[in-house]
Amino acid sequence: MMPYDTKSSMTDPQAKVLAPDGADLFISYAWTSTQHQQWVHLLAAHLKMLGYHILVDADVDYGDSLTGFMRKIRHARHVLMIVDENYTVRANNAPDSGVATENRWIAESCPKKSEAWLTVLFKDNPRHRLPDWLAGTNPKGLYFNAYPDVGDFPGSEQLQELWRWLEGLPANDDHATTIATLRERSARLERHALQSSTTRWRDPSLSGKEHFEYSEAPRGEFTFGFGEQEFTLHVSECGDDSIYLYKDPIEAVGVLRPEAAPEDDLAAHLSSGRTVEPRTGETAVLMNKYGALCLVEFLSVRRSSSSPYVAPSIDFQWQVVAGT
Known part of the structure; x- marks a missing residue:
């Protein structure tokens, strides 16, 4: 036996x-x-x-x-x-x-x-x-x-x-896992590490343009700028041509609507709520924890779809406002 x-x-x-x-x-x-x-x-x-x-x-x-x-x-x-x-x-x-x-x-x-x-x-x-x-x-x-x-x-x-x-596995795990399987595991870990790395979702520039598949990013966030001029864009899916934009990682967000406040008074467009819902073609105002301001224009908004699956995404451009 x-x-x-x-x-x-x-x-x-x-x-x-x-x-x-x-x-x-x-x-x-x-x-x-x-x-x-x-x-x-x-x-x-x-x-x-x-x-x-x-x-x-x-x-x-x-x-x-x-x-x-x-x-x-x-x-x-x-x-x-x-x-x-x-x-x-x-x-x-x-x-x-x-x-x-x-x-x-x-x-x-x-x-x-x-x-x-x-x-x-x-x-x-x-x-x-x-x-x-x-x-x-x-x-x-x-x-x-x-x-x-x-x-x-x-x-x-x-x-x-x-x-x-x-669990009914071989006694010696040295022989239980093939070299090919170990290599595939290593590659899988590396792919995941690259996908979840915050460096993939960061740009230190004060202005730029980005295609952002936000469901792939940790917490749906993209960070740009640096130091007192750093902002984190946190979004999630909303309507066919709109998204939820959150104040959570910074301080406040708003949508630039000239009919509600003077266009040159950016802070007046900030919302007291947690989110706003900018649409394609609209510009959002972001304020970070230092009180600095940034404008983000949403060039396009795309919802997710299936058969085949397409990740939700946005195209946007940003500009940190000088002197704020």
Whole structure:
């Protein structure tokens, strides 16, 4: 028997099918010491935090039969034996112990299960001793032995191995991912980094013109200028030929409408609200946190469309007002 099988459980229906009361993992261990019990319960708690349904003796409700609880072994998707040296002693020499009872149930269930159903976790067991019924099988297990004299302690790497076993992945992840896949992942990360980089959505010039597909930019923002003359244009989709323009990243926004205020009094066109809705051909007024002003003319506004997908976009030009 090889408890840690490299076969994917996706191809093994027996490894994935759960009975109604089945758990992802049943943990079998010996009550060697209070410290050992705490370690096991901490490991179980960590796996529960990952979202797994774990059965360990701490989950026995008051009034429940421990033997009945042990019978749930047969319904678990996986069984993990935490084998310290005391575990082997009790499994072999204490037939009335909980460990021996669990081992009888595990041994009886093994022939009906996939090879990936059971694995062994060695802890405080440097000689890797096993219960007699497993002797000679030479199972590949999980090694959580600590060697304090050389500063060698189990950690995230061992937990990764445990997770890989639970998910039916190959034991050695060095061979699980091909070079081609690693290269594609690297390229994917680089493309995402370039797309989300703020440098792509920034221009230090005091005036300029831009085609802006704002759904691609972080928070739909484009920044221009620098220092006290820096402005951030924050927009989102509105109507067929209009957008929402937000004051959030700066201080205030407005739309230049000569009928409402003198054209040379730009501050008078600022709105007290959070947004304005400039249309194609209109000019917006922006005021930053330093009180400087900028004019932004919206040359075109394009809504998103599907079949094929076209990102929403605007064409605009800006001019930071000198002397403001």
